[in-house]
Amino acid sequence: MNKKRSLTGDRPTGKLHIGHYFGSLKSRVKMQEDENLERFVMIADVQALTDNFNNPQKVRDNVYEVLMDYLSVGIDPNKTTIFLQSMIPEIAELTVFYSNLVTIARLQRNPTVKTEIAQKKEIFGESVTYGFLGYPVSQAADITAFGGELVPVGEDQLPLIEQCREIVRKFNSIYGDTLKEPEAVLSSNKRIKGLDGNEKMGKSLGNAIYLSDTDDQIHKKVMGALTDPGRIKKESKGNPNICMVAYYHNLFSKNEVKTVCEECKAGKRGCVDCKKQLITNIIKELTPIREKRKYYEERPEELKKILMEGTIKAQEEAKKTMEKVKKAMKIDY
Ligand code: TRP
Ligand code: SF4
Numbered sequence: 385m386n387k388k389r390s391l392t393g394d395r396p397t398g399k400l401h402i403g404h405y406f407g408s409l410k411s412r413v414k415m416q417e418d419e420n421l422e423r424f425v426m427i428a429d430v431q432a433l434t435d436n437f438n439n440p441q442k443v444r445d446n447v448y449e450v451l452m453d454y455l456s457v458g459i460d461p462n463k464t465t466i467f468l469q470s471m472i473p474e475i476a477e478l479t480v481f482y483s484n485l486v487t488i489a490r491l492q493r494n495p496t497v498k499t500e501i502a503q504k505k506e507i508f509g510e511s512v513t514y515g516f517l518g519y520p521v522s523q524a525a526d527i528t529a530f531g532g533e534l535v536p537v538g539e540d541q542l543p544l545i546e547q548c549r550e551i552v553r554k555f556n557s558i559y560g561d562t563l564k565e566p567e568a569v570l571s572s573n574k575r576i577k578g579l580d581g582n583e584k585m586g587k588s589l590g591n592a593i594y595l596s597d598t599d600d601q602i603h604k605k606v607m608g609a610l611t612d613p614g615r616i617k618k619e620s621k622g623n624p625n626i627c628m629v630a631y632y633h634n635l636f637s638k639n640e641v642k643t644v645c646e647e648c649k650a651g652k653r654g655c656v657d658c659k660k661q662l663i664t665n666i667i668k669e670l671t672p673i674r675e676k677r678k679y680y681e682e683r684p685e686e687l688k689k690i691l692m693e694g695t696i697k698a699q700e701e702a703k704k705t706m707e708k709v710k711k712a713m714k715i716d717y
Pocket of ligand 2: 611612615622623624627628629630644645648649653654655656658659
């Protein structure tokens with residue numbers, strides 16, 4: 385039986401945090417048990433440059449940070465091909481070919497692109513670059529270069545997968561049946577909120593706990609987390625539904641969260657003790673991850689070898705796709 389391919393990735397613009405951990409990393413590790421799947425995970429440094437073109441060092445530094453985060457949560461290079469986007473020239477070539485199949489109006493209507501442009505005024509000002517507006521085309525190239533049929537992503541990426549499907553259909557209808565139409569696989573975990581209660585956890589918002597944070601950093605961050613503002617004394621009855629500490633207990637303290645909420649509602653639990661309990665549990669969960677990370681931090685050659693081996697494997701796959709695409713487009717000289 386032919387194995388199905390899955391392809392997903394991240395822009396290397398920062399270290400990964402517990403939002404990534406619950407949102408996508410855990411499910412990628414779980415997917416490794418599926419023997420009928422061939423998995424590819426891309427460190428999308430070229431896409432990271434579309435909104436960080438003026439800060440190449442940041443992208444460069446974060447390629448290895450993200451790789452270390454992947455490896456330390458258990459993404460296994462023997463089961464998942466981890467590779468670097470900028471070393472796959474076929475992706476750039478496909479992007480050029482596909483750009484004939486997408487109108488500017490269609491790109492401008494892409495909800496994800498629209499939202500991002502609105503958020504990135506300080507980079508783009510009033511007029512967005514051609515590269516950023518076109519990154520859905522490049523993402524379609526990412527997916528199709530490897531014959532990706534399943535794309536595990538968060539909800540915010542759905543419009544990009546839809547745009548990829550449209551490109552594939554258009555390509556196949558003009559040049560003949562060549563590319564596979566991908567399907568998004570939504571991870572069951574919803575987006576994880578930030579320490580301040582913001583819907584999104586992120587670096588720019590300063591509300592994230594990183595997989596690589598130290599005990600001290602975790603302590604400080606949790607101590608500053610948003611709790612029920614109505615609770616002044618330990619005896620006052622609390623509402624865990626509006627408390628971020630309770631929210632994270634739900635992720636990190638599965639066996640204790642019920643008691644936490646009951647005691648909070650009954651006014652039998654102090655917020656400081658409640659936070660300390662959460663800190664202990666977060667540290668317990670992250671300790672093995674941080675230990676693995678430390679192992680790799682001390683072994684840059686091993687990291688480089690893992691990334692290059694994955695990338696060579698990915699290059700072979702992209703070459704095969706390119707042969708088919710050029711033949712279909714009658715540019716196979
Ligand atoms: N756009 C994704 C993000 O911002 C990263 C990404 C790049 C990606 N290429 C991809 C995701 C291909 C899935 C498939 O996180
Ligand atoms: Fe939040 Fe715990 Fe305080 Fe209740 S006791 S408000 S759950 S920190």
